[in-house]
Amino acid sequence: MTSLPASATIDDPDVLAAYSTDRATFCPSGTPRALVRARSLDDVVQTLKWAYANNVPVVPQGARTGQSGGANALDGCVLLNLEKLDQILEIDVEEQIAVVQPGVINATLAAAVAEKGLYYPPDPGSKDISSLGGNVATNAGGMCCLKYGVTGDFVRALQVVLADGRVMRTGRRTAKGVAGYDLTHLFVGSEGTLGVVTEVTVALRPAVARPLAAVAFFDTTADACRAVADHLGAGFRPAALEFMDAATIEAVSKLRDLGFPPGTGAVLIAQSDAGTKAPEELAAFELSARKCAATEVVVSDDPAEADLLMQGRRLVGLSFEEYPASLVDDVCVPRRNLAALVDGIERIASENGVMIATCGHAGDGNMHPAVLFDHSQAEAAQKAFDEVMRLGLELGGTITGEHGVGLLKRDWLARELDEAALWSHHQIKQALDPRGIMNPGRVINSTGTGRGEVDQRSF
Known part of the structure; x- marks a missing residue:
């Protein structure tokens, strides 16, 4: 019978x-x-074949930087970590694509x-x-999503190992292709x-000019939000338009x-990578900001200074780690x-x-929005967190724009x-997972209701 890959498997409790x-x-x-710290495709295949045969849950992991509990262990599971699959296999300059391993x-x-x-x-x-x-698993976004x-x-194509260990390729290298169902994007975000x-x-895209940036300061968050609407409503699409309260x-x-x-009270940071047109774009942003x-x-007007302006925004995640929770x-x-x-959010x-x-x-x-407490x-923080999600839905939005559902938002x-x-x-x-072994209880609930406890039969 297939076993877990011996050279890649660790059972030390501390690890x-x-x-x-x-x-x-x-x-x-x-x-x-x-x-299992997989170092090859064979390690992944062998792990899933063993887990499928023995009805053991598998929790795939990357760098474990997620914010939704999607990579958290389950009792009795196998953690399948892919961070050692970290090779850039190809960069095709002519076709403007890259082929990479998930780590x-x-x-x-x-x-x-x-x-x-x-x-x-x-x-x-x-x-x-x-x-x-991990970016593929959650369909991650970022600061440049607005423009790009x-x-x-x-993502054009994937190699995926299915629950029973079979290897499947989806998509294609070409810029266009609509043959069959779009299986590639079924797996993106799953x-x-x-x-x-x-x-x-x-x-990939052709390289762009190093961006320039502008920062606008406001007394109120409402004024900053009005400036966002005014600038984008005028037809501009900056490379990034970031908000901090x-x-x-x-x-x-x-x-x-x-x-x-x-x-x-609030800050907006706009970034433009439009080369010679960047000063014009940022002038338009300044006009909208002052109007609001x-x-x-x-x-x-200096890319190095622009990097410093954006650095404050990039430090946000690290700054939250300074709080107890x-x-x-x-x-x-x-x-x-x-x-x-x-x-x-301010009211909540x-x-x-x-x-x-x-x-x-x-x-x-x-x-x-980060509840810092x-x-x-803890009880008040969880209540506030849930109320923010409820508010987002009431306003016609979604519970997650890029972090994924994982365990944290499954019931929502x-x-x-x-x-x-x-x-x-x-x-x-x-x-695709008839035995329910693939990251069970994440995204949707195994019971079929979308709520409640994970079906223990999957374990």
């Missing part, structure tokens, strides 16, 4: 404990029976293709530590519940002096409802007596989807 969670809080984790770090790929005059746009805030496999799109917009991605073919500024300032004016009561606007939300709403979302924070620091990708309506406030997915959509999810899951 297992270290690999049992991602970065999400308030998500339970169990005790795994083994960790390649996002920033590593971006740097490698830049040396060849190419550009890989998806840039999640965790780009320096998150893997391409999310991970799925760049969070390891349908199969394990072992190779990714991504589209006063609580976020306070959190980041504990790590680094940003030099922002005291009493700032910006107290000050700083426009950079945090719950990072990920709601996305239509841009017209952005002000209502931010106002509602006040009513629950917790601090919520809100930042995010204002240009596409994707906010990351100490452990005595049933509220976002209608009955037919939820049924379809379960039918797809059953077809």
